[in-house]
Amino acid sequence: MEKSEDDELERLKREKMKEIMGKKQGSEFPESPLRITDSNFQNIVDEYPIIVVDFWAEWCSACKPMSPLIERMAEKYSGKIVFGKLNIDKNPKITNRFQITSIPTLLFLKNGSAIDKVIGTISPKQLEQKLKKYLD
Template identity: 40%
Template sequence: MDEELERIRRKKLEEMKKMANEPKVDYPNSPVKVTDGTVDDVVARYPLVIVDCWAEWCGPCRMVGPVIDDLAKEMAGKVVFGKLNVDENMKTSTKYGIMAIPTLLVFKNGELIDQMVGAYPKNTLANKILKYL
């Protein structure tokens, strides 16, 4: 029995050493500006990324903006939020088939797993995002 406990202790100690040596991912607590040139890097860097596709002239987008800001603070350390201006970043908009805004692109482990089109209330949006954690 003592040998088994010692084996488990050594295994846990090795796991802890590995975790200590892994680089820490710094999660922002506000939305990150995403562009055609940075979107792939942002999506690859974090396990869960929500990209808000918006435009300055879009009324519903302006309503969603403060909700995204709040959720970025509340979910910091778990989710990264990005903001992509579709008028300035046509390549990414075309790549993901953005036909209406606001559209939220949901990426998990670098893969697009969902799109949410429209302006959602904060609680509804938070509940939708929580299912991806």
Template identity: 40%
Template sequence: MDELESIRQKRMQELQHSLEQKQYPSSTVTISDALFDEFVSKYPLVLVDCWAPWCGPCRMLSPILDELATEMQGKVVFGKLNVDDEKMTAVKFGITSIPAMLIFKDGKFVDQLIGAVPKQNIIQKLQSYM
């Protein structure tokens, strides 16, 4: 009976972990000023990419963030905020240069990365908050 209970508990943990991961988006999420606070508070660790369609470095960074959203699903959620369309949030966080990546832990702003930084630098920065 103990072995059966052990198997049952292990399976329950696996199912719970699987359910938790499914609740995390596996791709970047487009966010707006209106939903910004709700989005960054919904997940334990969030990276918000502040970008604009005309920005070359922003377009270079976009596929990297898409990859990271898939690779880090269940650990980090990635959002995209178009600063041309969503000016209030850009002003609130003093965004004067893009791409700018804002990092939030438990709904609070904790760090940022400016510029089209390499994928490994983004991973290292995020790992320091896991």
């Protein structure tokens, strides 16, 4: 297949995924992590079927290597999974709601419900294995 055919196939897959998941056809999946806050959390959860939230803080040295991984995965899984970053120091309501006591923590939500959590750093391979499990 040529490059343009591959691009068209990917676009059609994304549209079909949105349709299957019952989301608005015009709703775009971001290619980079969303900035999630206490005030926009519910709107984001309501808009996208599968979300991975990275709970982090500026002072957290273990959180730093997770940031580029989350960026790469957001781009790679655009149209299928939305990634977000939530600073725990600035957003205590959501942090407390999900009982986040250690960072980094990745929280996986599907249709608004927490379905999995990873505490600590994770390799790209481990993260991809988890993501693929939720796409089936």
